[in-house]
Amino acid sequence: MTHYLDHAATTPMLPAAVEAFVESAGRVGNPSSLHTSGRAARKTVEESRERIAAALGARPSEVVFTSGGTEADNLAVKGTWLARRDDEPRRVRVVASAIEHHAVLDPVEHLVERRGARVSWLEPDRCGHLSADDLAALLAEHADDTALVSVMWANNEVGTVQPVAALAAAARAHGVPFHTDAVQAVGHLPVRFDDSGADLMTVTAHKLGGPLGVGALIARRDAVLVPQLHGGGQERQVRSGTLDAPAVHAFAVALDHAVATRDVEAKRVMALRDRLVEGALALDLGISVSGCWRPGDAEGRLPGNAHLLVPGCEGDSLLYLLDAAGVECSTGSACQAGVPQPSHVLLAMGHDETAARGALRLTLGHTSTDADVDAVLAALPGVVERARRAGGLL
Template identity: 55%
Template structure:
C-alpha cells in the first residue's frame, strides 16, 4: 500500500515506538508520592518539558489531553465558560460576552463544539468568511472586534486541514491582543510542518494577560507519535473551566491519571520532528509540487484548491488538494485504494460519512466541486516512488470515476 493520507494520521516514528515501549515498563501512578510514583512523575514531567520546548512554551503550560479533539473542546468550552462566569463586580460584562468568532471552513472539532455551545449554552456565532483560497477575511474580523465587549473568544485553524492554506495567525493574534479578547488556535494540522513558537508570537503581538493567543491545540499522532494523546497549550495568564473534574491534575484544568508512556512517545516524536523540521518541510514541498504538476498533466481539468502562490508560508508543505469535475471524490478514493494507493476526500473525523467538503463550499466553490474533492497528503515516510505510484494509478481511476459520475447524473435526469 502506498500511503498518502498523512493528514489523517502518520506512521509512528521509530523513536516514539522505542520511547513508548521502554516507558510501558515503568510502574507507578505519577500522582503517588512513593518512589515508584515519583519515578513515573519524573518521566511524565520530562516529557511535558520536551513537548513544550518544540512549541516555544514552558512545561507548566502544556496540558496533556486524550486527543486533539479534546484539546479543542477544552479550549473553546473552557474559555467560553470562564469568560461568561464573571466576578460579582463584572457580572454584566460576563453576561454580555455571548459571541464566539469562528472562520468558515473550520475543522468539525471546532464547528461541532461551537454548535453545542449555541444549542445548550446560548452562545452566538459570528462566522468570518473565507476568500477563494481558504484564508479568513482579516478586514471582516477587524470590524467584528470593534465590539470586543460582546466577544467571549476567537478560535481558528493555524492551517486548513483540508486545503492546506496557512492562516494569518500573527495578524489575528495581534488584532485579538489589541481588542483584549482571547484567541485559541487549532494547530493540529500545522504542528510538525511549520515552525510554531507561541512565546515569540505573544511577545511580537504585545499580548496582555488573558488576551491574544492564549490557547493552542496539537495532537501526537499527526507528527508520528501515538494516537490517544494530544495537548492544549494554555498560557499562564489564561483561565478555563475544566471539562473533567476529579483529582485536580494538570493545574486543575484536566483531572485524571496521565498516560506516561504515551507522553514519552509524544515527546520523542516531537523532538524528532523539531530537529529536522526545515529539511523535512523542504523535502515534502518538493514531493508536493511533483504531485501538483503530475495531476495537472494527467488530468488538465483538475482544479487545485488552496493557496498556490509563491513562497513557503502560504500552504502546508505536505498538502495537495484537488477537485475533479464530473467525478465523485469517493469514487476516486475507492478506485485508487483498489490500485494500492491510500488518499482521502477530506477530514478523517467525519465518521466515514461522505458529504460535500464544507471547506470548499465556504470558499465559494460549487457543490459539484465540493463532491469531487481529493486530498493527497505527504509525511515523513513519503518518497518519490510513492508519488510515482499515485500518478501512475490516477489516469485510469479518473477515467472510471468520470464514467461513473456521468452515468449517475444521467440516471438522476431520467427520473
C-alpha cells in the first residue's frame, strides 16, 4: 500500500473535479470559435471564471487563465518588469524574497542576466518569516528604480505564511506593484485578492484538487503587463492561446469545494500534521522541525506541512528508502546537472549545508489519514538507520 505525503507537489483530483472535467471533455468546441459549439465552450469558461473570481475575492475581469503557476509567475514578474521599464527606463529593480519558488527566482535571474535588471533580496528570519519593515526600509532607498515586489503567500518547502497584507501595503505606499505567489496558500488559508492589497496573485489548480496544466494570474484591471506569449490575443491581450475549457471547468469546481470545506479540512489536516511532527520528534533520532512550529497553528504555518531535518542523512537517501517502504514524500532540495543541491530556502533561513541536505518535506491533504501518519512513524527508524549507514555515519 502506498501512503502519499507529497500534497505540496500535487494533490489528487477531487471526484467532483474529475466529473466536471470528463463532462466538459466530452463536448467539442474552441472557446474562441463563434459557432454554437464554440459559444458553449466560451460559456463554460466564463461561468468558471466568475466562480473562481468569487472564490478568491476578485472580479471576473481580473482572472487571466494560464497553463499553471509557473506561467503565471513568469507573466507577473517578466511582464510587469518589462512594462514598467518601458514606461520609465530607470525602473530596473526587482525586490523578491530569498525563499521564493524557482518559478519566481528563475525569471528574476533571467531578467538580471539577459535584461540588465537589478535585484534586492529580502532575507527571512530563522522561521522563514519576512518583515514588512525590512521591505519598507528597502523601498525607502530604492522605490524610484523598483519595478516590482514579489513575495510568496506561503512557502512551498517549510510552510511559513507571510504577512502579505502588510508587505503589499509597504509596496503600495511607495507606488510599487506587488505580486504574490499564492499557489500553496489557496485552499488551505483564507485567501482573498481584494483584501490582500496585492496587484497580482498566482494560483494553480493541481494544488487544491483540480487538474494539472491550468492556473491563473489574478491581475488588477490597471495592472500593465507585456505579454510573454503571442498569438490570438486571448485573456486581455496578455496571454494568447486556446483555453482548455474542461480544465478551467474542473479548476472552478475544485476551488469551490476547497474553499467551502477549508476551515473544517484545515483543522483535520493540522491534527494529522501535529501528530506526525510530535511522533517524529519522540523517536529519539535527533530529528528537528525546520520553520517555526507549534501544535494547533494553522495560521503561521500551512496546516498540512511537516518539514523535518534528519541529521547525518542525505535527503535523497531518505526519500528513496521511504519510497521503498511505501511512503511518498519529497526533500525540497534542487538537483542541478544530476548533483543534489541543498535547499536555497533552508540556507536563506540560516541552516548550514550539512543540515539542509538532511531535509524531508511531508505534506498532507484531503486524502490523508491516520494510517498515513502511522506508516511514516513506523518506517522512519529503520529508514534513518539505513541512510546513516549509507553515509558512513554508523
